[in-house]
Amino acid sequence: MFRRVPPLKRINKASSNIxxxxxxxxxxxxxxxxTTPLLSNYYSTIAANENxxxxxxxxxxxxxxxGGGPAGLTLAAAIKLSPxxxxxxxxxxxxxxxxxxxxxxxxxxxxxxxxxxVVSITxxxxxFLTGDLNLPLQFNxxxxxxxxxxxDGLNDTSRMAMDRESMGNMxxxxxxxxxxYMKLLELNANNxxxxxxxxxxxxxxxxxxxxxxxxxxxxxxxxxxWPYVKLDNGETYKTRLLIGCDGFQSPVRxxxxxxxxxxxxxxxxxxxxxxxxxxxxxxxxxxxxxxxxGPIAHLPLPGDWATLVWSTTPELSxxxxxxxxxxxxxxVNAAFILEDGDMQYYYRKLSDAAVDKxxxxxxxxxxxxxxxxxxxxxxxxNNSDMYYVDENYPPPIKDTLEKSRARFPMKMFHADTYVAxxxxxxxxxxxxTHPLAGQGLNMGxxxxxxxxxxxxxxxxxxxxxxxxxxxxxxxxxxxxxxNMMLLGVVDKLHKLYGTRNEVVVGLRxxxxxxxxxxxxxxxxxxxxxSGRK
Amino acid sequence: xxxxxxxxxVAALAKNPQxxxxxxxxxxxxxxxxxxxxxxxxxxxxxxxxxENGKYSNPSTKSNDTTSIxxxxxxxxxxxxxxxxxxxxxxxxxxxVSSAKSYYHPEDGINIVQLGESTAIPCxxxxxxxxxxxxxxxxxxxxxxxxISSETLEAFRGSNLPPNSVGMxxxxxxxxxxxxxxxxxxxxxxxxxxxxxxxxxxxxxHDFYHAINDLPINIExxxxxxxxxxxxxxxxxxxxxxxFAPFRLKKAQKERLYDIYLPWAVKQGLNSKPLINVYWxxxxxxxxxxxxxxxxxxxxxxxxxxxxxxRRLRKELKIRYER
Numbered sequence: 001m002f003r004r005v006p007p008l009k010r011i012n013k014a015s016s017n018i019x020x021x022x023x024x025x026x027x028x029x030x031x032x033x034x035t036t037p038l039l040s041n042y043y044s045t046i047a048a049n050e051n052x053x054x055x056x057x058x059x060x061x062x063x064x065x066x067g068g069g070p071a072g073l074t075l076a077a078a079i080k081l082s083p084x085x086x087x088x089x090x091x092x093x094x095x096x097x098x099x100x101x102x103x104x105x106x107x108x109x110x111x112x113x114x115x116x117x118v119v120s121i122t123x124x125x126x127x128f129l130t131g132d133l134n135l136p137l138q139f140n141x142x143x144x145x146x147x148x149x150x151x152d153g154l155n156d157t158s159r160m161a162m163d164r165e166s167m168g169n170m171x172x173x174x175x176x177x178x179x180x181y182m183k184l185l186e187l188n189a190n191n192x193x194x195x196x197x198x199x200x201x202x203x204x205x206x207x208x209x210x211x212x213x214x215x216x217x218x219x220x221x222x223x224x225x226w227p228y229v230k231l232d233n234g235e236t237y238k239t240r241l242l243i244g245c246d247g248f249q250s251p252v253r254x255x256x257x258x259x260x261x262x263x264x265x266x267x268x269x270x271x272x273x274x275x276x277x278x279x280x281x282x283x284x285x286x287x288x289x290x291x292x293x294g295p296i297a298h299l300p301l302p303g304d305w306a307t308l309v310w311s312t313t314p315e316l317s318x319x320x321x322x323x324x325x326x327x328x329x330x331x332v333n334a335a336f337i338l339e340d341g342d343m344q345y346y347y348r349k350l351s352d353a354a355v356d357k358x359x360x361x362x363x364x365x366x367x368x369x370x371x372x373x374x375x376x377x378x379x380x381x382n383n384s385d386m387y388y389v390d391e392n393y394p395p396p397i398k399d400t401l402e403k404s405r406a407r408f409p410m411k412m413f414h415a416d417t418y419v420a421x422x423x424x425x426x427x428x429x430x431x432x433t434h435p436l437a438g439q440g441l442n443m444g445x446x447x448x449x450x451x452x453x454x455x456x457x458x459x460x461x462x463x464x465x466x467x468x469x470x471x472x473x474x475x476x477x478x479x480x481x482x483n484m485m486l487l488g489v490v491d492k493l494h495k496l497y498g499t500r501n502e503v504v505v506g507l508r509x510x511x512x513x514x515x516x517x518x519x520x521x522x523x524x525x526x527x528x529x530s531g532r533k
Numbered sequence: 534x535x536x537x538x539x540x541x542x543v544a545a546l547a548k549n550p551q552x553x554x555x556x557x558x559x560x561x562x563x564x565x566x567x568x569x570x571x572x573x574x575x576x577x578x579x580x581x582x583x584x585e586n587g588k589y590s591n592p593s594t595k596s597n598d599t600t601s602i603x604x605x606x607x608x609x610x611x612x613x614x615x616x617x618x619x620x621x622x623x624x625x626x627x628x629x630v631s632s633a634k635s636y637y638h639p640e641d642g643i644n645i646v647q648l649g650e651s652t653a654i655p656c657x658x659x660x661x662x663x664x665x666x667x668x669x670x671x672x673x674x675x676x677x678x679x680x681i682s683s684e685t686l687e688a689f690r691g692s693n694l695p696p697n698s699v700g701m702x703x704x705x706x707x708x709x710x711x712x713x714x715x716x717x718x719x720x721x722x723x724x725x726x727x728x729x730x731x732x733x734x735x736x737x738x739h740d741f742y743h744a745i746n747d748l749p750i751n752i753e754x755x756x757x758x759x760x761x762x763x764x765x766x767x768x769x770x771x772x773x774x775x776x777f778a779p780f781r782l783k784k785a786q787k788e789r790l791y792d793i794y795l796p797w798a799v800k801q802g803l804n805s806k807p808l809i810n811v812y813w814x815x816x817x818x819x820x821x822x823x824x825x826x827x828x829x830x831x832x833x834x835x836x837x838x839x840x841x842x843x844r845r846l847r848k849e850l851k852i853r854y855e856r
Contacts, residue, residue, distance in 0.1 A: 341666025348667075369676070377727070380612065 064239035068094030071427030071444040072245030073180035084456040098200040106178040116404040120438035122531030135179040153291035158509035160516040202231040207255040250429035256420035262413030268317035273404040279304040287394040290497035325400040422466035650722040652769040658728035671810035681737040686714035700817035706744040757794040764802025805829035
């Protein structure tokens with residue numbers, strides 16, 4: 001997982017340290033709490049590591065951002081744009097090939113295809129990105145939507161429609177990343193006195209605290225030593241403030257010894273980019289149906305594209321990813337309009353299908369027939385006209401983009417604290433949530449915004465930005481409560497819709513109908529989802 | 534002067550001899566009640582209700598009489614042929630009346646029919662529908678909507694049914710009981726068309742449950758089959774029937790039921806495959822024992838023979854010991 005540092009001067013303990021680091025990180029993926037014994041590994045070999053495994057001099061920087069994802073890059077752009085912070089020497093480290101991939105994406109001439117990693121951004125965060133940061137986002141690839149339609153998978157009549165103009169925007173992650181990267185390049189071109197240094201294609205190998213001997217050189221014990229970050233290209237950085245935007249398996253968080261609490265849901269999410277039969281003409285909405293196996297969400301993209309996030313059991317997710325794309329598209333249509341008995345029948349037949357093409361054709365025909373019959377029944381039951389299905393169900397899908405189907409595990413995790421001496425965590429390194437409410441990156445962008453304002457405050461007062469008590473604690477205090485609340489609510493919602501218990505099902509269906517009719521409660525929920533306070 | 538005043542006073546007293554009957558509080562109450570009922574029940578409110586429910590039709594396209602209120606509103610349009618939509622209170626009344634009548638006169642078909650339809654609450658039928666949708670054969674039944682009537686059954690009599698087939702067993706049973714296949718009453722009071730079909734199918738397959746288990750059409754046989762249906766299919770009327778119907782029976786009948794037949798029915802119903810998923814028309818030519826095995830059911834003791842035997846024994850013992 002981590003490549004070994006090229007040994008220019010071999011020290012016996014160095015290699016064992018790196019391999020234990022690698023294996024511990026691999027083990028920590030499956031545990032709900034990260035292991036603290038790592039720190040003891042560091043401290044025992046501190047004296048040996050300092051300045052010994054490479055002959056390159058240690059580079060010094062003020063702010064080191066580990067991770068070039070959307071959270072990390074927007075944070076870097078915010079720091080470089082802030083008048084109080086742009087004088088700090090900033091470095092951004094990422095293991096991916098940012099300098100090649102991101103400009104290529106930015107210069108895509110048409111929206112010929114859409115990537116499958118798409119998130120919803122609240123209007124407030126959109127203002128942050130377009131207003132405060134003035135990122136050159138590709139607006140032809142962004143789709144604002146005017147509402148969300150939520151329904152229960154065990155009932156046709158239990159549903160809630162939340163309608164509000166521009167309740168959110170569907171943005172590809174690459175769009176955010178590439179526009180932030182281009183902004184950083186632009187800022188570097190305009191300001192060559194203190195450009196941000198972007199070290200891509202560099203993996204973080206190790207993060208250590210410096211040895212105590214060096215720190216007490218002048219007789220004064222350094223209680224808040226600068227962390228030393230070792231990259232796989234041999235360079236080492238020591239930094240005043242280390243910001244971890246490095247995702248769920250964050251090495252920065254492990255260095256800081258911050259534990260996380262949470263669990264893996266026994267669910268995997270299948271994402272796909274889909275082509276619609278016709279673009280939605282009435283409202284442009286997000287649709288979510290809570291099936292008994294997990295929620296399925298259909299979110300609009302520009303033109304006649306749409307994105308899918310279907311959380312389901314691990315076995316079913318494997319099955320869904322392996323189906324031919326025409327069968328998969330039909331199954332997505334069926335999941336939104338047909339009943340639980342139908343879906344169970346299709347899952348069973350497709351699991352038994354092996355490599356029998358005739359079964360696929362039979363299933364496609366059966367799905368078409370059932371959707372036709374069901375649409376007619378819905379029209380009759382609701383005494384409505386032929387547009388009833390268009391108003392209350394998502395636009396049907398024609399096809400799925402090849403190679404856009406992928407699956408990933410669902411989890412909920414929250415770090416105990418976001419700050420440690422000279423360390424702070426932003427984004428997925430601090431919290432992970434189920435995508436059913438579209439809050440993951442919104443929380444991360446809120447974190448970035450809050451961190452920048454906290455750093456500005458400290459910097460304008462001339463304080464050490466790496467100090468927990470003087471600077472960083474405000475960030476944690478500001479964000480922890482909000483994030484904890486969102487994580488908690490999303491988790492409870494997931495648990496509420498994850499049961500088949502008849503009493504709970506009846507209550508939740510009745511409850512959803514009640515909330516649908518109570519304007520004030522709906523307004524409140526819409527405010528929470530769209531980020532307004 | 535004084536006299537004139539006193540005359541006027543007397544005249545005033547004569548006009549108003551006692552305290553007024555209609556006091557202020559009474560008037561206030563009456564006015565408030567009138568206003569409230571005008572706003573709740575008055576024509577404006579009814580018109581507003583109708584507009585909201587979509588039942589308002591522009592009076593200018595019809596007669597000029599805009600003051601008439603439609604007294605014969607039904608809850609919904611008929612959803613299928615023969616559908617009679619009922620309000621909830623009407624359904625409840627039908628349930629009360631037909632349950633009492635069925636208890637004392639179960640032989641009258643109308644009582645059972647009405648009891649069945651008033652107790653077939655949507656969640657039970659919806660559950661059944663999901664069971665059918667999950668199964669291959671059940672799905673086909675819902676899609677093809679086969680109808681079993683006396684004509685379709687008589688047609689089978691002519692075709693060459695192998696001995697020991699389901700069809701042959703059925704006709705032999707019919708002959709033994711001395712009845713013919715009869716068309717069941719149509720479903721009228723169930724609102725959803727899918728649910729109505731499922732209930733119709735349930736009714737039509739009732740005779741097959743008799744035939745395949747060789748249960749007669751006397752009251753004990755009917756209660757046994759009802760209990761089997763209750764445990765296997767879960768229709769509320771069947772559950773109620775199998776609990777309450779035995780109360781009216783004679784001691785000997787009750788003993789037979791509680792000792793032998795009801796336990797058999799419960800065990801069979803709970804352990805066998807759902808019987809609504811059986812496509813009877815397609816398995817008429819199949820071997821009956823194969824079908825029984827695939828469904829997981831086995832015959833109970835022969836009820837008619839048992840009754841005869843017990844009656845004979847009782848008579849014999851009576852003659853012997855009551856001399």
